[in-house]
Amino acid sequence: xxxxxxxxxxxxxxxxxxxxxxxxxxxxxxxxxxxxxxxxxxxxxxxxxxxxxxxxxxxxxxxxxxxxxxxxxxxxxxxxxxxxxxxxxxxxxxxxxxxxxxxxxxxxxxxxxxxxxxxxxxxxxxxxxxxxxxxxxxxxxxxxxxxxxxxxxxxxxxxxxxxxxxxxxxxxxxxxxxxxxxxxxxxxxxxxxxxxxxxxxxxxxxxxxxxxxxxxxxxxxxxxxxxxxxxxxxxxxxxxxxxxxxxxxxxxxxxxxxxxxxxxx
Numbered sequence: 001x002x003x004x005x006x007x008x009x010x011x012x013x014x015x016x017x018x019x020x021x022x023x024x025x026x027x028x029x030x031x032x033x034x035x036x037x038x039x040x041x042x043x044x045x046x047x048x049x050x051x052x053x054x055x056x057x058x059x060x061x062x063x064x065x066x067x068x069x070x071x072x073x074x075x076x077x078x079x080x081x082x083x084x085x086x087x088x089x090x091x092x093x094x095x096x097x098x099x100x101x102x103x104x105x106x107x108x109x110x111x112x113x114x115x116x117x118x119x120x121x122x123x124x125x126x127x128x129x130x131x132x133x134x135x136x137x138x139x140x141x142x143x144x145x146x147x148x149x150x151x152x153x154x155x156x157x158x159x160x161x162x163x164x165x166x167x168x169x170x171x172x173x174x175x176x177x178x179x180x181x182x183x184x185x186x187x188x189x190x191x192x193x194x195x196x197x198x199x200x201x202x203x204x205x206x207x208x209x210x211x212x213x214x215x216x217x218x219x220x221x222x223x224x225x226x227x228x229x230x231x232x233x234x235x236x237x238x239x240x241x242x243x244x245x246x247x248x249x250x251x252x253x254x255x256x257x258x259x260x261x262x263x264x265x
Contacts, residue, residue, distance in 0.1 A: 043127030081137025
C-alpha cells in the first residue's frame with residue numbers, strides 16, 4: 001500500500017525546507033508553520049483580501065525563482081519558531097531571535113549575501129531595499145494564493161522525470177509538503193475524487209503548474225535541469241505540471257511519515 005515517505009514545511013518563503021516527522025494540517029487547509037515568514041521589499045504594499053483571506057503578491061518579496069542563490073542558504077527555526085538560523089556556504093551566516101532588532105539583523109545579513117551573489121541585480125532595482133522580515137510562527141500566510149493548499153507528489157513521478165532528464169533530482173526541487181511512494185507514475189495528477197492520508201481525507205485540487213524555479217539545483221541554486229521542457233516535450237504534458245494541491249474535506253489534523261495513502265478515483 002502507498003504511504004507517506006517524507007514531509008516538509010518551508011518556514012520562510014523562498015528558503016530551504018525543514019524535514020518533519022509529522023505535519024499539522026490546519027482547518028483552513030494550510031500546513032501549520034509553512035510559509036509563515038517572508039522577506040518583503042521596501043515598496044511592497046499591504047495584502048489584499050479575497051474571501052476573507054490575505055493575498056500577498058509574491059513579486060514583492062524574495063522568491064527562489066528570482067533569487068536562485070537562496071538555495072545555498074540553509075535555514076532553520078527553533079522549536080518555538082521564535083529564532084532563525086541561516087548557514088551559508090562558508091558556515092554560520094546569522095542566528096537571531098525574532099525581535100524587531102533581530103529581524104533587522106537577519107534582513108541585513110540576507111541582503112549582504114544576495115548583493116555579493118550573481119542575483120544582486122534584483123535587489124538593485126528601485127524600491128527593493130531595505131528588506132523587511134514579516135510574519136510570525138502562528139500564521140501561515142505567504143502561500144502563492146490566498147487559499148493556500150497542501151502540496152503532494154509521488155516518488156514514482158519523480159523517478160519518471162529523472163529517467164526523462166537522464167540525471168538524478170530530488171524532492172526539494174519541487175518544494176512539496178508531502179512525498180508519497182507506492183503508486184503509479186503520475187497517478188497523483190490523474191482524475192481523482194478523494195485522497196486519504198492516515199485519518200484525514202482530502203479533496204484533490206488543481207495539479208501544480210511549474211515555473212523556472214524547478215530548473216535551479218536546490219543545493220547550489222545553479223540552473224542545471226531543463227524540467228519544464230522535459231515535462232512537455234519528453235513526457236508529453238500540455239503544460240508543465242508536477243504534483244497536486246489538496247484541501248482537507250472534514251477539517252484539519254495530523255499526518256505522519258509512514259501514514260497509509262489512498263488515491264481514490
